[in-house]
Amino acid sequence: MLNNRILITLSLVFVFIANLASAQVQDTLLKPTDTIKTALIKAVPMDTARKKTDTVKYINPGKVAGRKAVFRSMLIPGWGQLYNNQLLNDKLNAKGEKTGHFWQRTYTLGKVGLIYGGFGALTLSYIESRKNYKIFLTEAQFRAANPGKQQNEDLKRYGNTNVLDAQAIYKRNSQIVIFSYFAVYAAQIIDAYVAARLNFFDVDDKLSFNLSPAIINNPDFMYGFNHAPALKLSLRF
Template identity: 70%
Template sequence: MPKYKCLFLFSLFVFCFINLALAQVKDTLLKPIDTIKTTPIRVVRIDSPKKTIDTAKAKYVNPGKVAARKAVFKSLIIPGWGQLYNNQLLNERLNAKGEKTGHFWQKTYTLSKVGIIYAGFTLLTISYIDSRNNYKIFLKEAQIRALNKLQTDPAKKQLVNPDLVRYGDTNVTDAQAIYKRNSQIVIFSYFAVYAVNVVDAYVAARLNYFNIDDSLSMKITPSLMSNPNSMYGSNATPALKVSLRF
């Protein structure tokens, strides 16, 4: 009996499996696979012309700005080099106009700034050396006097500077502080002269490309301006007319 029971269960399992397989095959036959993928169609407007970019158009370059950058760069490397460069620009501009000579004072002014710059550096250097020497003298004197106050044995006391005997201890300390401050001011002045050198080179280079020829003129003439709100009954008001010619 168990043998028939196992056979019955096996037959039932096979029957269910066959029915499931047939149903799957039927479903695949009813629903065919669509292998063609739909792609969106892009609408192209034929009547819209494309904008063409003119690559041959040259970009505007400001010559004054370029010259100013070069002048600043040269002045940063060597003080006064930017002024010499500006003098070269001046000569090129005059030669382009056909003016071989002339503008003597303008050239002299441009070149004299180089001498002023180095004269300033020279005076500052002399002042710095003098301040440092005096600072060391008064510093040494202050140290000697401070050590002598601590010595109880007169034989071990050091000799003071005979040129500074007339100065008291407070005066020696004050002089030392003054000369030290002067040295610091001179160092700051070095940077100030250096900065002025760079700024002057920049401004002069930009001015070389400004239009300052003889065609520029300004005329001021008296005129009358209408004034409908005048309380005196007159519509004309005195005025000045300014005319600029380029």
């Protein structure tokens, strides 16, 4: 009897455990599976920015000096020449050369004096031409309004045609003087620019030339003379 009870009890325990395990399995099967959400990993941008290389920009000192000389000459005639003289003095001082300053200063002041001397001469010529033009114009107008009469006693020796011609000549002279003003103004600007560029034009000491007499063959000569004198020019760079 005791053995039967033990067997029945173990059977009941076994059945209970089996039912419990089956219930847990069914419960796990009914639960939805957890879906793993994969987060999109944003790609980290790589540092592809290229570092700007430090490039040294070449500046032509002759071009810069030329622009400054032109600007100064346009403002005040002769200022560009004085600027070039200062550039040359600084260049000679940098090399330790003290010679040539006097002659360079004299040359520069001579150019400036020539510029203003030209302007002064043109001004006097313009004033004289305009004065004579007005004199002959007034005389021509008076003779046209009063035939056979003369207003200016100093112009009695001039006929009517000569008065008109003189009026036209002095008018043309005035126009030529105005054109010459612009010519002198432009010439001093060009001179300042060229001198400024030449201040920075490096000429090597090895540059030289040699001029010597020579004899060349010329088969075209008559009487059997095939040689002719010539000059030989040799350049060394």
